[in-house]
Amino acid sequence: MMDYSDKVMDHFENPRNVGEIEDADGVGQVGNPSCGDIMKMYIKVDDDNKISDVKFKTFGCGAAIATSSITTELVKGKTLDEAKELSNQAVAEALGGLPDVKMHCSNLAADALRKAINNYLGIETEEEDDFHCHHQHG
Amino acid sequence: MERIYMDNAATTATDPTVLEEMKPYFTEVYGNPSSFHSFGREARDAVREARDKVADLISADDAKEIVFTSGGTESDNYAIKGVAEELKDKGKHIITSSIEHHAVLHTCEYLEDKGFDVTYLPVDEDGLVDPADVKDAIREDTILITIMLANNEVGTIQPISEISEIAQENDITIHTDAVQAVGSIPVDVNELNVDLLSLSGHKFHSPKGIGALYIRQGTRIEKYLHGGAQERGRRATTENVAGIVGLGKAAQIAGQNLEEKQAKITQLRDKLIDGILEEIDEIKLNGHRTKRLPGNVNFSIRYIEGESILMKLDLAGIAASSGSACTSGSLEASHVLLAMGLSAEVAHGSLRLSLSKYNTEEDIDKVLNVLPEVVSDLRAMSPIYNQD
Numbered sequence: 165m166m167d168y169s170d171k172v173m174d175h176f177e178n179p180r181n182v183g184e185i186e187d188a189d190g191v192g193q194v195g196n197p198s199c200g201d202i203m204k205m206y207i208k209v210d211d212d213n214k215i216s217d218v219k220f221k222t223f224g225c226g227a228a229i230a231t232s233s234i235t236t237e238l239v240k241g242k243t244l245d246e247a248k249e250l251s252n253q254a255v256a257e258a259l260g261g262l263p264d265v266k267m268h269c270s271n272l273a274a275d276a277l278r279k280a281i282n283n284y285l286g287i288e289t290e291e292e293d294d295f296h297c298h299h300q301h302g
Numbered sequence: 303m304e305r306i307y308m309d310n311a312a313t314t315a316t317d318p319t320v321l322e323e324m325k326p327y328f329t330e331v332y333g334n335p336s337s338f339h340s341f342g343r344e345a346r347d348a349v350r351e352a353r354d355k356v357a358d359l360i361s362a363d364d365a366k367e368i369v370f371t372s373g374g375t376e377s378d379n380y381a382i383k384g385v386a387e388e389l390k391d392k393g394k395h396i397i398t399s400s401i402e403h404h405a406v407l408h409t410c411e412y413l414e415d416k417g418f419d420v421t422y423l424p425v426d427e428d429g430l431v432d433p434a435d436v437k438d439a440i441r442e443d444t445i446l447i448t449i450m451l452a453n454n455e456v457g458t459i460q461p462i463s464e465i466s467e468i469a470q471e472n473d474i475t476i477h478t479d480a481v482q483a484v485g486s487i488p489v490d491v492n493e494l495n496v497d498l499l500s501l502s503g504h505k506f507h508s509p510k511g512i513g514a515l516y517i518r519q520g521t522r523i524e525k526y527l528h529g530g531a532q533e534r535g536r537r538a539t540t541e542n543v544a545g546i547v548g549l550g551k552a553a554q555i556a557g558q559n560l561e562e563k564q565a566k567i568t569q570l571r572d573k574l575i576d577g578i579l580e581e582i583d584e585i586k587l588n589g590h591r592t593k594r595l596p597g598n599v600n601f602s603i604r605y606i607e608g609e610s611i612l613m614k615l616d617l618a619g620i621a622a623s624s625g626s627a628c629t630s631g632s633l634e635a636s637h638v639l640l641a642m643g644l645s646a647e648v649a650h651g652s653l654r655l656s657l658s659k660y661n662t663e664e665d666i667d668k669v670l671n672v673l674p675e676v677v678s679d680l681r682a683m684s685p686i687y688n689q690d
Contacts, residue, residue: 176613197686198646199624200607200635204685221685225609225626228305229683 168226169260175230182235183219190281194272197293201228203276205235209284220273227262227270231255233272244281249302298299305619306665310505311454311656312623316548323551324509327544333543336530345543352550356514359553360480360499361490364519368559369526369533371512373513374481377500378405378448380475380515380537384523385446385498386413389475391542393443394418399431399460400641402450406479407637410448423449428590429458429642437468444474451480451489451499455625455638455654456589457598459483466495475521481505481513485556486595487564494685495587497521503545507658508552512545513519567596567657570666574599574655584676588639588652597657597667600625602639602648606680611653614676620669625652 168176171201185206195202199267201224208217220232220239235255239247256262282289307315327348333341335349350365357365371377386396398410402420421439423431431449447469452459462478467477477498483489484499485506489545491499498521517523517536529538570604571594575587584604603611608626615622625636626649635649644652655669681687 176610177617179683193685197650200646202685221683223605223684223686224607228607229610240370257356 166216167263168230169262171234171258172227172230172262175233175259179233181219181233181240182221184221185217185219188280190282190284192281192283193203194276194278194279195224195228197223201270201272203228203232203273205232205273205280207277207280207284215239215242215244215247218277220276222273222280225266225270227266228272230259231262231271231273232276234256234258235277236267239277244285245257248278248281250277260284303583303619303622306659306668307621308655308657308660308665308669309621309623310658310661311457311595311654312657313510314507315660316509317482317552317555318503319555320508320548320551324544325550327547331543335543336532345541348543348547349541352546352553352573355554355557356501358360359489359557360484360516361492362516363492366493367519368516369515369517369535369536370541371515371526372511372515372542373504374403374479374502375405377481377502377513377515378403378477378479379409380526381498381500381523382406382409382446382448384526384587385477385521386416386418386477387524388522389445390418390598392443393445395421395449396443397421397436397439397444397449398421399423399425399449401425401453401455401638402448403430403454403479403481404661405449406450410484419443425641427643428593429456429588429638430590430593431460431465431466431470431530433461436465440468440472440474444472446475446477448479449475450482451478451494452483452487452595453638454482454650455483455636456600456642457595457656458589459487459593459595462496464482470495475523475532476487482595485552487595488560491516491518498523503552506552506556508548509545512542512549514549531541538578563659564596567661568660570657570661570663571596571599573663574657574666574669577666577675580676581670585647586644588642588644597654598663599657601653602644603651603653603677604648605651605684606677608652610680611651611676614679615672618672618676622670623654623656625654626650647680 188206189209193204210216218236222232333345335346353365481502484501497518499516504510527538586602588600608624641651
């Protein structure tokens, strides 16, 4: 078993904001089932350009579920500009760190969120052409 | 919380009787078996007795055919490198399967770097090697066939006697990695008709760090460790006397009523398999339904990922394993499941539950109680699961 922090275990055992938003303003998905991770984020955006609601669905390991969960907590109530600044690195830090092997493969929740925001803003996001399971996000 | 251990393919608990048998060999009978005096002789006698017991378990003709090693990985390395080194002037081609343990696969890859040529045979959807494929793969320069007796992930038992017949007809040395099989099913080196066979103690209730390589008399193989005259000069180093005694005792215990124990574990296994199939939909049993180790259960559970399943089970006190990339540390899904034709996605959702003589009916009931909820929780979270 991976050596996960208490915070990761907490978010894995009690994931926050799981589910779908039927009338979402933006939806974003990253990952690939053959790599073992898919994260899907749904956002509602209010008149002040703030994220009023956010939900996720994730197929993946413990780290994938925990990073998705904490990402929803970190961005709820934030403006889109603030939310877009969230990095995968910051998500990992908020969880008290992730095991090294998880940093690049299962830590994509911020990317999923950014895709959801871009989807809301009408910005085309490049389709993932990365079929090797070695994401290298800076 | 009472915990349930269902990862016996990884390792087993040391039998308390085995431990008792070993104890005197640390503080009382501590002589070096190579020593002349009575301390040495006592240790030597103990090693001899243990060798007889291991030979008995696999029906070897002569105890001299047993070489003690540090375990399965070493036995595999010894067998493959030893034959390759000894016969390299005769040929440089080795035949193996694509679902071997890494102890075999990585040793073969090492030899490829050293100029050997290796054929990795495919398997069918149940994980079986076709003996006809072995026959077709044989070349003039083939020196070794190494195919496992039973697979560690999916439990499929290979038709080794059929394959060894082909090896014999072509005068090719044959090795089998029987690490998962020995102690679990009857293993007879003459019935299997193999030249070399690897076994490991901690898979059948001896401590870790001790195993053996069976070397049929007359088999051409290079020495493994150079030094003293231990193990008839084939593997130098002062014997791990207590470990060897433990392996001997574990072999003796394993051999007693083996078929009865096998039947009992098989019954538990089938209850677990049938129960899971009944409780959970969109699930696939990996490995052959009947040509299968008594203690092996391996399922692919669609739409969810293996590490998450293991974590949820662990939190509920159930220890299992998975072929998911996330649990291997390598980012690759199980090479065994992929070779059996599963997609990476489905391989990621695999769960292995492996039983031993210590598992009970209550353990099975507990898993059947916990697992369906774990699966439905994770599926409810999965973006690729359609709840409708």
